[in-house]
Amino acid sequence: MQAVNQIVRKMPVWAVYLLGALPAPWFLYLALTGGLGVEPIEALEHKLGELALQLLIVGLAVTPLRQYLGLNLMKFRRAIGVLAFSYVALHLLVWLVLDVQQPSQIWADILKRPYITVGMAGFILLLPLALTSNNLSVRRLGPRWRKLHKLVYPAILLGGIHYVMLAKGFQLEPLLYLAAIIGLLILRLPISGLMSRGRQADSA
Template sequence: MKAWTWRPISDVSVAALNRAARRLPTWVVYLLGALPGPVVFYQGLTGGLGPEPIKALEHALGLYALQFLLAGLAISPLRRLAGLNLIRFRRALGLLAFYYVSLHLLVWLLLDVQVPAAIWADLVKRPYITVGMAGFLLLLPLALTSNSFSIRRLGRRWRQLHRAVYAAVLLGALHFVMLRKGLQIEPLIYFSLAVGLLALRLPLPRVCRKAE
């Protein structure tokens, strides 16, 4: 009896994609992933983000961060369920997510709030900011230990530490939902994706099929 594995695309296509992924240098992922940051800043400086450029800039950077977090979270389910192996890019996706979270936070601190005394007031009075800050604080040690030295130094504890990314993704998606007034479709889609990707990481029952 064989364990059933879902294959949304043919094995030939998966093999071709895996070969292409092995040939793609990781620095290309870093470069292409980081480019939208300067682009959206340029749009803000040149009036391309509408009448409220700071809010639009915050939103764009936060959305990029959430998208990279979800992309990183999708890697293990894709390998397990579809056979697509993108594991070598997971560190890059995680660091790119932290890059955008940091830019998102800096824009809020330096361009939006500006007054240091107001920062604590916002953290206390606005739950969505508290949730977002909690997500950032969870990601901080993960970014600092996303290197070969830390992996060797921490051993098994490294994996345990980096499981905090699951909570960080949920907090990021929840931050997005709470940020928008009322129940809007876009934030709910992202939150559902976060929950769904986490659910896919749960152990699946072994569904057997008849041996051919």
Template structure:
């Protein structure tokens, strides 16, 4: 693990931003060229939403990975958080611009469709997090910054619930995402003594 951590320290953070920014453009290209099937807009929404959920999970996993396995991704945590919001915003833009199209329908859909209400709630919770993901905010907010950024916990749960509600019929994949998020939250909120016990068992 030390060797992997050494390699990660050599990886520039800007490269992480660059690589993570590319997939939405690739999926857009696939949508325009018929690579996303007969319903490219729905497929594009799904792919971007699922990627947003994956990066939410990766962000939640940073602390448990360091605590229990010794894998240190802390220097990439801000990039992961910012790019998570980027994917959520892309997912939302596809819904607004390509799917709904009619501005008069947007508020009606948010109010009348529970899965959209839940998804929008997750988005709203992420807005203050990305707005304060900079050194100036960290200095100004002090201890309040950590408290504010715990909003990622309910945002992640709401994101997973949004996926579960969106699925037609019983599908195991959305439930797996929800279960993984709940496990990661349990590990992050685990009392120190219990965390040390688990760490000893894994080491």
């Protein structure tokens, strides 16, 4: 794992931003050229939302990967979080501008459709995290910054629930996403951290 970590240390953070941003114009191109099927707007929403959830899961996995496998991706965690929020915002923007289109219908949909209510709640929790994902906020907020950014835990859980509720009929994929989120959250419980430190001490 040390060899992998050495390669990771040499990789610039801007490369993660660049690679993470590439799917957005590609999905848009597919939507405009018929590559997303007969319902391109719905498919574009799905693609953006799914990628946002994937990035949130990757960001949530950074700490457990370091604790349990020794893989250190901490330098990329902020970039992954910013990219995840960007795709959440694009997912929401496509729904607002291309899907709903009528401003008067937006609030009605949020109230009447539970999966939209849950999704909006998750977005609202992510919003202050995105606004404070910069060095100035870290310095100004001090210890409160870490406490504030723990909002990502309920936010990503709401995202997983949103995906499950959105699925039509029984679909295994959304359930697997939700299971991965719950599993990663369990690994962050204090007892899991104590067990991890205990194993590290035994192997030292």
